[in-house]
Amino acid sequence: DTGVSQNPRHKITKRGQNVTFRCDPISEHNRLYWYRQTLGQGPEFLTYFQNEAQLEKSRLLSDRFSAERPKGSFSTLEIQRTEQGDSAMYLCASGFEVLDTIYFGEGSWLTVV
Amino acid sequence: KNQVEQSPQSLIILEGKNCTLQCNYTVSPFSNLRWYKQDTGRGPVSLTIMTFSENTKSNGRYTATLDADTKQSSLHITASQLSDSASYICVVRREGSQGNLIFGKGTKLSVKP
Numbered sequence: 001d002t003g004v005s006q007n008p009r010h011k012i013t014k015r016g017q018n019v020t021f022r023c024d025p026i027s028e029h030n031r032l033y034w035y036r037q038t039l040g041q042g043p044e045f046l047t048y049f050q051n052e053a054q055l056e057k058s059r060l061l062s063d064r065f066s067a068e069r070p071k072g073s074f075s076t077l078e079i080q081r082t083e084q085g086d087s088a089m090y091l092c093a094s095g096f097e098v099l100d101t102i103y104f105g106e107g108s109w110l111t112v113v
Numbered sequence: 114k115n116q117v118e119q120s121p122q123s124l125i126i127l128e129g130k131n132c133t134l135q136c137n138y139t140v141s142p143f144s145n146l147r148w149y150k151q152d153t154g155r156g157p158v159s160l161t162i163m164t165f166s167e168n169t170k171s172n173g174r175y176t177a178t179l180d181a182d183t184k185q186s187s188l189h190i191t192a193s194q195l196s197d198s199a200s201y202i203c204v205v206r207r208e209g210s211q212g213n214l215i216f217g218k219g220t221k222l223s224v225k226p
Contacts, residue, residue, distance in 0.1 A: 004156070031211065031212075033212055033214075035214075035216075040218065041218055042117075042202050042204075042216030042217050042218045042219055043157070043202075043214075043216050044216070045212060045213045045214060045215075047212070048211060048212020048213070050211065055211065055212065056210065056211065056212040056213055058213070089154075091156055091157075093156075100145070100162070101159055101162065102147075102159065102214070103159070104149075104156035104157045104158070105156050106155055106156045107154075107155070107156050109154075
């Protein structure tokens with residue numbers, strides 16, 4: 001499968017713990033995006049990378065959230081000191097500049113208890 | 114405020130029937146508009162993408178229209194199938210923002226036999 005891959009697919013964590021999600025984009029895609037989606041809502045933008053540079057960042061991305069894309073390939077999204085309000089599906093997407101088509105992964109579900 | 118509004122919120126139709134979903138947006142400046150299909154618990158999958166100059170675009174049984182003057186788009190599904198049951202999300206990109214796609218809340222379509 002050569003689509004966008006996200007791991008883990010599901011994570012249950014206790015409030016206050018840190019969690020990290022990984023995204024492997026489609027190879028050769030230089031753009032990578034993170035979105036958050038709660039039930040009944042459309043995805044909300046979190047952050048955007050072009051290659052290894054984090055070019056855009058939403059105000060939703062509080063100081064407890066950090067994203068990296070160290071070598072311009074895979075990316076990680078870390079949430080520190082999780083809160084119940086962080087429970088959501090975290091979607092990663094990748095794209096190629098020329099085509100401007102964005103492909104989403106299957107998402108990583110986070111439940112904070 | 115940059116917003117994307119979709120209607121109806123949900124829709125039930127019989128297999129084989131046609132339906133039309135609506136999207137109104139206030140995003141400015143406008144770059145392009147996309148329709149995505151999202152199955153429950155899965156990542157969104159792109160159906161169409163249209164720029165300012167495009168009025169209609171088809172993808173199989175899906176036909177999207179765009180009126181950039183009135184800032185309205187529609188997605189028409191022809192001869193619906195049970196597998197069309199999903200949420201359909203309208204997404205608008207602002208000119209000058211590569212990452213911050215603005216998503217509607219989606220229309221939840223149920224196709225019944």
